[in-house]
Amino acid sequence: MALFLCFMGTLRAQQYPYQNPDLSSEERSKDLISRLTIEEKATLMCDQSDAISRLGIKKFNWWSEALHGYANNNNVTVFPEPIGMAASFDDALLYQIYNAVSDEARAKYNQWIQSGNENKRFLSLSVWTPNVNIFRDPRWGRGQETYGEDPYLTSRMGIQVVKGLQGPEDAKYRKLLACAKHYAVHSGPEWSRHELNLNNVDPRELNETYLPAFKALVQDADVRQVMCAYQRLDDEPCCGNTRLLQRILRDDWGYKYMVVSDCGAITDFFTSHKVSSDAVHAASKAVLAGTDVECVWQNYPFMQLPEAVERGLIKEEDIDKSVMRLLVGRFDLGDFDPDSIVPWAQIPASVLNNKEHQQLALNMARETMTLLQNKNNVLPLSKNEKRIAIIGPNANDKPMLWGNYNGTPVRTISILDGIKTKISEKKIVYDKGCDLVEDxxxxxxxxxxxxxxxxxxxxxxxxxxxxxxxxxxxxxxxxxxxxxxxxxxxxxxxxxxxxxxxxxxxxxxxxxxxxxxxxxxxxxxxxxxxxxxxxxxxxxxxxxxxxxxxxxxxxxxxxxxxxxxxxxxxxxxxxxxxxxxxxVDYTNLISKLKGTDVVVFVGGLSGKLEGEEMPVNYPGFKGGDRTNIELPSVQRNCLKALKEAGKTVIFVNCSGSAIALSPETQSCDAILQAWYGGESGGQAVADVLFGDYNPAGKLPVTFYKNSDKLGDFEDYSMKGRTYRYTTDYLFPFGFGLSYTTFKIGDATLSKTTIGTDNSVQLTVPVTNSGQRDGIEIVQVYVRKVNDLEGPLKTLKGFKRVEVGKGKTVKAVIDLPSSSFEFYDWNSREMAVTSGEYEILYGTSSDVNDLKTMKLTIQ
Known part of the structure; x- marks a missing residue:
């Protein structure tokens, strides 16, 4: 009897190879796959994956969000919307923020699981962030989720997001699994994304504009997930597109991890795109192309994969490739191992919205603030103002500051609340004034x-x-x-x-x-x-x-x-x-402001108007996008009435996208672009308005004069779009004012002639000739001389430089050989070719803000 009990104890202690943490994730995955049935494999390929109790596999959900904080959760830190953070040009701070986000995600997950709950959607360790699509058209409602219109800026920022989310590359376990989305050539419109077919995208624009950020996240950030987009590219849905998912992603870039579908994208194969006859064929097409996990609201086509094998549409070995990739991801998270050996499982709930994270949110909110106009230096305001009016639909709206894909913070400082920290409440006259849209x-x-x-x-x-x-x-x-x-x-x-x-x-x-x-x-x-x-x-x-x-x-x-x-x-x-x-009658409003000279009008848009596939159909809005980019007329009329009443008008514009502000440059004395500033956005606005912080934000998107030349929203040609292909704008990409003045001196190059695989170093003197300390963001653009069809210029480097008043600082910017890489029609690929190049450096993309020097590549 004793011998039998000893034998049973040994049997219970025995581990299968997939249960052994000392083996690699690949070895463990291979062993586990050998023990799974075809039905179980299909289950694992669904974003809501049920437990397989006979093998000790827990329930798992692939869909959580961390766009600018751990989304769809309470009591988390809500940072500014990504388009605002892009205005900071501060990728170092961005890393700190997403390191904090991943800490909070782990803490929330740990708290949930250790309370005896199952893994659930939006409380998991796979986060579908960042969105590195190019914000090519300001009408796109989801552009606020991106890092702007420039491939280089998007790449720089996206790399740090991924590194912050996933944790140190040399760690045994990933903190989270990040995701580069939406691959590829995806930026609206929302209303046609399930049917749209892009069959005329120029190869040069594909490689120079739409793919660089994805390539950078794969090769430079080791991103563990890529999400394929809804629309078709050259007749093939992105989630069934072998060119995108095999030749480019895996063969050319060497990506070896998993691909997830956008939610419902596989169902679109047979309901919208009509490229598959039913769910069985759609599932087969997607997996063969390289999609490993399917997200859907209900009725997973991937659950039909066993039938697809029976019908000879796909082989089980093809399914095993996908299961291998997703299991490696789960093993890399420590999902199969005891919490005691996974360091990230020890992160406590005390990190949630702690003082350090609150300070990070405030620091970044300040850095997003982008001053576009300041006539007669009306800003900063004096804290000794006798009376000041705070007007506008966004002045006291806290959820507006959260943007979209957000969590719920512990506390939010509205713009009105922020201003109350600077000036006595008795001196403040507040009135909503008007609605965002409705007249x-x-x-x-x-x-x-x-x-x-x-x-x-x-x-x-x-x-x-x-x-x-x-x-x-x-x-x-x-x-x-x-x-x-x-x-x-x-x-x-x-x-x-x-x-x-x-x-x-x-x-x-x-x-x-x-x-x-x-x-x-x-x-x-x-x-x-x-x-x-x-x-x-x-x-x-x-x-x-x-x-x-x-x-x-x-x-x-x-x-x-x-x-x-x-x-x-x-x-x-x-x-x-x-x-x-x-x-709306502004008579009472103007009467209420009698004796008040200065008005801060806080308007713009909100996440209730612009966003993902939204049933919003106010004039000027459609499905979450805009049909024009003008400020809603009710706000324009309010600003006009305030100006005609003789007020000094400070316009704080909150939006996730560019607005055509041509009339506002006439009706307003100052314009501050405040984006969606997160939980501390209101404090940051007040700090800038009253001079406690000197603004340094720069536009990550072009602000056009009006909607007249935007072109067809569904046309993905870059002609006439973004600073790289047009000079017709109101405020250029990279533009932003300060309360001090900077002068850019003549730069020096470490070499004026280099080979095709060499780097060069640019040194730029920056002098603060004003009366306040400040930060300038030095920008470096490159253009290949005599490249008539290429971009006018394209960003290839930038550096934030702190300069004290009366001081000069040298900004040193490295330009690797890739800075001179453009699409080569002869080789049909990105390449550095010999010839003469212009290096343009300065304070914005506008030609008047740039100096030029030449470089020869032999």
């Missing part, structure tokens, strides 16, 4: 609602997502509805945070016959029913503004219902009000 305001009728003889709206809640089972709570709501589960807030006592549903019921008897509007939105399932007719219905992943008009008759009873359900993995939100719209 009307709503006179709320919510107080006229009643149900069952009680004022307001009756709310009933179920702890199921389909209004079934017992009602677990009821409420009588008398104020406009505004509910959220952010911060772990229940909709009502006893209602779950996930998987619940609600029914809001009320009645309304109008006093007059007129048109009213219902306004609101929801994250989740939302359906508005009036007297049995459905006026609106959708299931959305973010709360977006909706305007639903309804004609009502005096004395008639209207029964109103809202059916809401939290069904997916997004935090639940709902907002709802209704009433009569009246025209």
């Amino acid at each position: 009307k305001v709503t006179d709320s009728y919510f107080g006229q609602f009643s149900f069952d003889g009680k004022a307001g709206v009756k709310a009933s809640f179920w702890n199921t997502p389909d209004w079934e089972g017992d009602i677990v709570a009821t409420q009588q709501i008398t104020d406009p509805i505004k509910m959220t589960t952010a911060g772990q807030h229940e909709f009502a006592s006893g209602v779950k945070l996930e998987g619940f549903s609600a029914l809001y019921e009320t009645e309304f008897v109008p006093k007059v016959t007129e048109e009213i509007v219902f306004k609101g939105g929801a994250t989740g399932y939302f359906e508005l029913v009036v007297n049995g007719d459905t006026l609106a219905k959708y299931n959305n992943w973010r709360t977006l503004p909706a305007r639903i008009p309804c004609q009502v008759e005096a004395g008639k009873n209207y029964k109103i219902q809202i059916r809401y359900a939290q069904k997916n993995d997004w935090q639940a939100n709902i907002e709802f009000d209704f009433g009569k719209e009246v025209d």
Whole structure:
């Protein structure tokens, strides 16, 4: 008996090779694959991968986000939106930020798992960040997620994002797995991304504009995931495109890790692109092309892979290649190993939004601030102003500062709050002034609602997502509805945070016959029913503004219902009000400002208007994109009214994209581009407005004069787009003012003639001739002489230089041989060829801000 027990103990202690942490991830993956059934392999290839208990494989989710903080989570640090961080030209600080983001992601994950929970979507160790697409057209709503319009800047910033997220390259385990997305040639429009076919992309533009950042992240940052995009490139969907996924990505660049699909991209093969007949063929096509993991909302085509093998459409060995890559990723994370031997599993919850991370958020928010205009040096403002007006739809809007793909911070400093730290609240006059887009305001009728003889709206809640089972709570709501589960807030006592549903019921008897509007939105399932007719219905992943008009008759009873359900993995939100719209009248506003000379108007856009595939159809907006880039007319009219009233107008523009500000240069004395500044954005704006921080941000995108010459949004030709192919702009790429003045001296080159594989060093004297210490960002551009079809210039180096007042500092910038690499039509590849090159250096991409010298390559 003792011998038998000893034998059983030895058997239990025995490890399969895949369970041995001393073996390489590749060895462990190979062993585990040999033990899996074809059905289990297919399961592992889904982004929501179920546990395989017989082999000790835990449930795993591939989809989490970390765009500028650990997204879709509470109590995390929310940094500025990437387009704003690109304005800092500070890739060193960017590394620190994403090192903090990965710490917080691990801490959140550790806290969740160690509390006995399963891995879930948005609480996992695979993060689909960064977005390194080129922001080629300012109308694209998702451009805010990128690092701008320049391939070099995007590459520099993207490399540091990946390194910060994944942890030290020599570590045994990855902290997280980062992802370069969306590969490739992807930057809108949102409304056609599931059907768009790009079949005329010039090879030169493909290699010089659309691919460099992906190549850099693969070869210089060792990124562990690449996400293939929705659209087709030369008739093939990107997730089924062997040219992209095999010849370029793996053969040319040497990428050996996994490819994930954008969500629903494989389903698009047969529902939108019509290149596959059904799910079985779509799954086969994608895997054969090189897509390893499929993301989808429901009904995975990849679960049809066993049938595809039976029908001879694909071999099991082909599937094994994909499973090998995804298992290596999970082993590299330590997903199969005890927490005790994975250092990242020890990161405590105390790192979440700690003082260090809060300071990082403030430091970067300050560095994003980009001063575009400052007539007569009206900025900085004096803290001794007798009275100051803070006006505008974004002045007191905290969620606006979060941008998109964000988490929920512990605290957010609005711009109004930030200004209150500089000047006594008694001296501040605040008024929203106008809406972001609508030229009307709503006179709320919510107080006229009643149900069952009680004022307001009756709310009933179920702890199921389909209004079934017992009602677990009821409420009588008398104020406009505004509910959220952010911060772990229940909709009502006893209602779950996930998987619940609600029914809001009320009645309304109008006093007059007129048109009213219902306004609101929801994250989740939302359906508005009036007297049995459905006026609106959708299931959305973010709360977006909706305007639903309804004609009502005096004395008639209207029964109103809202059916809401939290069904997916997004935090639940709902907002709802209704009433009569009246025209905006600035008379009262101007009267309120009597005795106030200085007005800070905080406007622009918000993540409620620009973003990913959004059902927003206000004039000028379509599906999350814009149809024009002018500032919404209601804001222009407000600014005009303020100026005509004789006010000194400071315009703080918050947006994730370029706005055509030509009229604003006339109606405003100063313009500060503030982007979406994150949790400390309001403090950073105030620090700049009142001179406690000297702005140094530079535009990572071109600000055009107007929408007239933007061209066809679906045309991916670079002709006339970005600073590299046009000189027709209002504010150029790389432009930004300071409260001091800088002079760029004559630079010196370490060599004036080099070989095709040599580097060169540029030394640029920078003198601060003003009265304040400041930071200048020296930019270096390259152009090949006599290259008539190439870019006018292209960024190849930059350096942030701190210069004290009256001082001169030398900026030393290395230009490796790749700085002179352009597409060579003879070899059909990127190459450094002999000839004469111009090196342009200065403070922006505008020719008037640059000096030029020549270099010969032999």
